[in-house]
Amino acid sequence: MTTANPENDFNNSPLRGLGGAPAVGTEIKVFAPATVANVVCGFDVLGFAVNEPGDEVIMRVTDKAGITISKITGDNGRLPLAAEKNTVSVSVQHYLESIGRTDIGLDIELHKKMPIGSGLGSSSASTVAGLFAIKSLLGDDTDVAKLLPFAMKGEEMACGHGHADNVAPALLGGFVLIRSYEPLDVIRLPHPKDLYCAIVFPDVDVPTREARQIIRDKIYMKDAVTQWGNIAGLVSGLYTQDIDLIGRSMKDVLVEPVRSMLIPDFYVMRELAMKAGAVSFGISGSGPSVFAFTRDEETARNITQMLQSHLADIKIASNAYVSTINDAGPRVL
Template identity: 70%
Template sequence: MKRSIKVFAPATVANVVCGFDVLGFAVNEPGDEVIMRLTDKPGVSLLKITGDEGRLPLDPDKNTVSAIAKHYLQHIGQPNAGIEIELHKKMPIGSGLGSSSASTVAGLFAINTLFDNQLSNKELIPFAMKGEELACGYGHADNVAPALMGGFVLIRSYSPLDIISLPFPAELYAAIVYPEVDVPTKDARQMIRSKVYLKDAVTQWGNVAGLVSGLFMNDYELIGRSMTDVLVEPTRAILIPDFYVLRAMAMETGAIGFGISGSGPSVFALTRDKETAKKITQNLQQHLKSLSINSLAFVSEVNKKGPVVLD
């Protein structure tokens, strides 16, 4: 049995425009790292956190990484095992890129590996969902499922939980831009209307089905015209500076489709190649700079592996 492990878990793009809480995909960067060690001292301790500017709790019951590690140990019948954890945030908090998910998944994958992989990555999803509940008040799976499984993921049902890995075009790239403005996930969720018109629901169902079909068929045009959201995006777009200008710029530069990543403020475009993705991020960052808004950009293939052991 290993005594120490270092794990990376990827950021994710949840919703993929039309699939609120049911679609998501993983990217190669950014992500988070967790170092975990077995010790002879009983209990789970969180030794340090870096890269969070002091925003995350060190209390092992309040931090998602350590709290879910405790939950995992209870499940496998090792509640008194000794664990020391370091969390190294390599991605912005509150970016809409699954920051809490990446931390939780890295920790879960680490502890499961240390204890001889008693559960599959798919079986770890309910544990990771508890981490999301701790972080933002709701245990959704559209970040943690792709972070654990890699690729594109569909959550067909939450009760019972039914997770499906989807195929996707091998050449697909994501262009991601994070404008450094504050959009807390809890606040963004509260803005969503609780009732929708049937005609809007029908439109949304058609787009989700179209997007999934497009991924199966490698049909870029179908993927693109399905990336339309009539339920959530119209409200959340208000929180993102010049959202519709950014979308128009991305589409003019060759994006297949464009939307908000998770609850925002990050936005993303899907493209057929890396060069187009790079051009889109450059153009969007330049526009945000003209608005005196700093931003970070990431260009990535769809991550196929999920979490990985670094050493």
Template identity: 70%
Template sequence: MRDSVKVFAPATVANVVCGFDVLGFAVNAPGDQVLMRRTDRPGVFLSKITGDQGRLPLDPAKNTVSASVQHYLQHIGRADIGLDIELHKKMPIGSGLGSSSASTVAGLFAVNTLMDNLLSNKELIPFAMKGEELACGYGHADNVAPALLGGFVLIRSYEPLDVISLPFPEELHVAIVYPEVDVPTKDARQMIRSKILLKDAVTQWGNVAGLVSGLFLKDYELIGRSMTDVLVEPTRSILIPDFYKMRSLALEAGAIGFGISGSGPSVFALCREPETAHAITRLLQQQLKNLNINSLSFVSPVNPSGPVLLD
């Protein structure tokens, strides 16, 4: 049995334009790292956090990593053991790339490894959702499920939880650009309409079904024309500088589809190959630079496997 473990968990793109709270996929970079050690002192403790500029709490009950680990240990009847956790943030907080999700998933994968993998990655999803609830007030799974399972994931139902891994074209790449502006997830969720027109709902259902079908069929044209959101994007795009200009630039440069990653401000473009993805990130970053907005960019294939051991 291991005494310590180091884990990387990936960032994720949630919603995938039309699939609000029900679709997401994992990427290779960025992500977060957790170092977890057994200790003689009972309880879960956070001894160190790096890369957060002092923004995250060290209180184990208030940090998503330690709180979800506590739920896990209570569930397996091992709340008596001692664990020390170091969290190393390797991705921006509040980026719309599942920052809290990556941390939480890394912690759960680590503790489950130390407990000789008592649960499957899929069985860890409800514990990770507890972390999301702590982070943003709502326990959605469209970040944590792909972070744990890798690939594209559909959450067919929340009650009961029904999570489905979807096939996808292996050559698919994603271009991600994070404009360094502040869009808190809680605020972004509060902007969303609570009531929608039936005709809009029908349009959205068709697009979700079309996107899932396109992934199964490896039909890029179908994927692209299904990546349209009539419910959430029109409101959330207001918070993202030059969103529609960036979308035009990406599509003109060969993107299959373009949208907001999670609640933003990161945007993403699905592409057929890495060269197009790199070209798009350069275009979008230049557009933001014209507005005097700094940005970060990432290019990655879809991550097929989720969290990994680093030691």
């Protein structure tokens, strides 16, 4: 799937210029999933969706043009209700402007069902839920991939960088490769159906902006060659359903050595997970969440319990999730 100048493509949308709109009071509720970005060696270019957690958006049509946010739950007051400052409404506004439908009035409720700042694509899940909701409300039957540039606008607002390794899998589902950003070229990858993901979110603060700032901007050629080989090996393992190859390819010599310093006992947790049967172990997004691939659900659950127990021993609370890779993406509830 290649998307060149995708925002301009909406100029020919079948919705453009329509005089009607959904009836006032029409309402839709959408869920969008959390994601694991980077997938260890694929910084900013790899990501996959999981079944849980995720966020929910309720969107209803109002009689006054413009977007309002009437309620946000689950954020402990951290997210703005002002429509011009919230990633969900900003992304939806860009979409409406692109298709010439700024005459529509919308009210949005955002229900955070996942922790903010977890490294699990919290902002992208909210943004994708909002975009999928307006697309569904308007009966827009264009390719869902055309929402991706608007979702990236939300990521730019959230963390200062419009990357797609969270929003693309949240929107498209499955395991996703961003081959290029200019032009935008996104590819869904196959994956073993019996691959499980064990996720643990330690309750510590690792802001995404700060986590990006500590990354080196210059690297050694030998490290780049190692990283290229691992990314190619991971993609090859996904295509050939070779879990052993997937596991030995998931090594990061560029970003993980720096970001791991922000996560308490990262290497202790990795050793515990690998000894318990994990195929691989790494940081989800910018952290502090960590994840492990396993061959079965029981091993995944054992690993999450073990890691949570270890974190409790060092006085850190945590949440845990076990999931296969979610191929569905967002859905109407």
